[in-house]
Amino acid sequence: MITYTEEKVYDHIEELGKLASLHYLESHPYEDIPLNISWERFIKLEEVGILKFFAMKENNQLIGYAIFTVHYSLEYRDSLQASLSNIFIHPDKRGNGAKFILWCDEQLKKLDVQVVYHHVKARNDYGVLLKRLGYDIMNIEYSKRLDK
Numbered sequence: 001m002i003t004y005t006e007e008k009v010y011d012h013i014e015e016l017g018k019l020a021s022l023h024y025l026e027s028h029p030y031e032d033i034p035l036n037i038s039w040e041r042f043i044k045l046e047e048v049g050i051l052k053f054f055a056m057k058e059n060n061q062l063i064g065y066a067i068f069t070v071h072y073s074l075e076y077r078d079s080l081q082a083s084l085s086n087i088f089i090h091p092d093k094r095g096n097g098a099k100f101i102l103w104c105d106e107q108l109k110k111l112d113v114q115v116v117y118h119h120v121k122a123r124n125d126y127g128v129l130l131k132r133l134g135y136d137i138m139n140i141e142y143s144k145r146l147d148k
Contacts (some may be wrong), residue, residue, distance in 0.1 A: 002063070002096055004103045007055040009042045015062040023088040027124040029143065045069065052082070052111075054104050056089060056096065064089035064096075066104050070113060082108045082116040097126065101133055 009016065017037065024035040045051035050071055056064030067085040072078070089097055101118075108116055119141060120127050127137070 002056060002058050002093075004100060005055050005057065006107060007053050009039070009046050009051070009053045009067075012053075012055065012062055012065075013039055016065060019062065019065060019088055019090060020086070022090065023086065026091075027121045029121070029123070030145070042067075051085075052107070054100075054107060056093075056100050058093065063093040064100060066100065068104070068108065068116070070108065070111060073115075079114045080112050082111075082113045084116070084118045087118070098129060098133060101129070105133075 020037060021035060028035070042051060042053075046053065050069050052068045052070055054066045054068075055062055056066075064087075066087040068082040069085060070080065070082045073081045087101075089100065105116060117138065118130055118135065120130070131137075
């Protein structure tokens with residue numbers, strides 16, 4: 001049975017590291033920039049209430065996650081907003097993404113989040129799913145290497 005819960009990053013660093021490595025292989029934008037997670041910063045942001053870690057589990061084993069930063073917008077200072085840092089579901093356990101996203105939305109709504117943003121990578125575009133769930137296209141993000 002698959003369950004969704006809010007958890008603490010520091011309780012799942014090893015499991016998160018394994019899933020993040022799989023995520024990196026699927027969607028890394030630059031092969032020469034290695035995955036090197038700053039667990040300390042994740043934990044500090046979590047301690048001050050800015051970071052929310054939502055877990056997808058099967059038989060108490062982490063099979064997916066969504067990590068959001070939740071804060072008042074710099075431009076709309078009365079609007080609590082959530083921005084997705086990362087979302088990933090183990091390739092063998094996919095098919096529950098819509099339910100997981102909707103569950104995360106409900107948890108964020110309980111915190112009085114007014115707007116939630118998902119940043120979708122071009123290599124792993126799940127925008128069709130987001131549109132089906134009621135999301136609108138708000139931004140298109142570009143990147144440029146400055147060290148090349």
